[in-house]
Amino acid sequence: MNSSSTRRQATRAKLYEAAVTLIAEQGFSATTVDEIAERAGVAKGTVYYNFKSKTELFEELLRFGVGLLTASLQEAADEAERRGGTKIEALDGMIRAGLVFIDRYPAFTQLYVAELWRTNRAWQSTLMVVRQQAVAVVETVLREGVERGELSEEIDIPLTAAALVGMVLVAALDWQAFQRERSLDDVHAALSRLLHGRVGGC
Amino acid sequence: MNSSSTRRQATRAKLYEAAVTLIAEQGFSATTVDEIAERAGVAKGTVYYNFKSKTELFEELLRFGVGLLTASLQEAADEAERRGGTKIEALDGMIRAGLVFIDRYPAFTQLYVAELWRTNRAWQSTLMVVRQQAVAVVETVLREGVERGELSEEIDIPLTAAALVGMVLVAALDWQAFQRERSLDDVHAALSRLLHGRVGGC
DNA sequence: GCTTTTGCACTGACCAGTCAGTTCAAAAAA
DNA sequence: TTTTTTGAACTGACTGGTCAGTGCAAAAGC
Structure with missing residues (x-):
């Protein structure tokens, strides 16, 4: 067996x-x-x-892939915690973890983005569940950051989480598709600067 | 006739x-x-x-839609210029213009995101052209901001442009799909805070 | 001796694209 | 004015091909 x-x-x-x-x-x-x-x-x-069917194969594939992503985000968050870093540092680590994931599994990321916002599809409910798992990891870190006073109390947690995920996702896919010559560190630096608010003068 | x-x-x-x-x-x-x-x-x-074909219908649809988006981003940038605002203000206005566009044409945005990073598709070249038009508007504003000293010289223009576009796109689609109760102003405020670096303490 | 995989023929639904024919408003003729 | 002609726009039944899913006997692995 x-x-x-x-x-x-x-x-x-x-x-x-x-x-x-x-x-x-x-x-x-x-x-x-x-x-x-x-x-x-x-x-x-x-x-x-x-x-059972082509659709079922696809749904299990989605579960499998998002499982990997969620685990790797969570691991990055835990790692920062273990080192006693700030929550901003944790977010920074998660950005890197996200980039590493996308770099390793570009096809999966592509497919995930392409299907996520479709309505009326057979696997819609699977996707909802699976998306929530991934976003929840980011939301938790944001919430803890606010509680500890490291992040502004005025941030809107669900929307900020979505925006951060989007920033990483789209920048990474663009990197893969249109700016292959850049290194992972380049992309990470650009996103990190945005996260730390070092774009305007500040 | x-x-x-x-x-x-x-x-x-x-x-x-x-x-x-x-x-x-x-x-x-x-x-x-x-x-x-x-x-x-x-x-x-x-x-x-x-x-001529199903594909051609789709390609013309893409050109049509991205034309609308580009025009509305450009208009927001020009508007800020006319009022003598900073380039950060221009970017903020463009974020709002992007949100308004997505709010009005959610289906188009969905479709654009779903197809953008696919390879091996018949309309690949159409999409490349059309994407470049949209991203170029953002890149130009970033470049002018750096020249004027309003934005840090160290920002990576193409990557930051991609990240900003992604932030708006994904946050907006998430809003439409999973957080319908929020207002456009809520979403704009959350993204604006991220743009201005007011998430961490700073 | 089970579970798993293979190879391959078959079916029925579905779908992009075609084409012979219809409609109708406006121009030309009477 | 009334009648006829023209042709762009539109129609929908039809065709040739494709593909998800089935069935099954035989082989391979454990």
Whole structure:
């Protein structure tokens, strides 16, 4: 049972890997199950042995990917806490963690952004849940920062969290798509400056 | 001749209107030409009488929409200039203009974000051009701000522009999708605070 | 001896694009 | 003025192709 379930896990991983790239490039509807199977080096029947449908494969992929992102944001936040840093430092660390994630899994990020605000889709509810997990990590850090008096009491936590996530997401995707020559440190520096309010004179 | 060309324009407008909503909701591939025609109250043949293909309809829609956005950003920048405001004030006005645009055309914004970072798509080149127009407006204001000494010389213009655009885009879409109860002023205030660096103590 | 994977033929729904034909307002003819 | 003609705009049934999902017997792995 144990060895056979790792075997299943391996084919699932191959299918995720294949699906994420294809769907990021072409979108969900334009990507065929035959393509996914071929890219994964697996028979079409295997896709349906492992997943109920194309949609279910995609939903599990979303859960899987956002799980990774959330964990890595949380880890960055905990790391700052452990070192006794400020919450601004924690946010800075999370920006970097976000960039590293996007750098490693650009296709997933692309796909996530493309699907997030669609309405009337089968996986809408899955996305809502999964988005909330990720944003909640940022909101928590903001809330703790306000409580400790490190952040202004007047900030609007949900909106600021959304704006910060957006800033990182879009800057990173733009970097990947249109400004490949820049280093991760360049991007991090630019975002960090914005976070610290060092754009205007101040 | 005159009345017939306005008739054409009217059907084209109806088709844009129908297509933008459907594609924003479902994506390009998942939206059928039959659906677009039905929503527009027009026969399928009419779509093909007015546009070479489904893709061409979509490309013209992109050009049309980003044209509107660029114009409204530029207008906000000019308005600040006319009043002799600082470049930070200009950026603030552009943030508001962006929010107003997204509030009025949420479907278009959704669709733009969903398609922007896809690779291997037929309209890729159209999108590149059109994105550059929009980002260039922001970059110009940043550059002028640095020249005048109002903004730090150390900011990275292309990356900061991308980050600002992303901040507005994502915060606004999140507002529309998940935080409907907030007012445009709330969202503007939150973003403005981030722009002015009033999140941390400073 | 189970679970898992393969290979492949098949079905039925769906859909982009076509095309022969219709509509109608305005120009030309009577 | 009335009648006829013209052609741009529009219509919707139809076609050829594509694709999600099925079924199943045989092989491979554990």
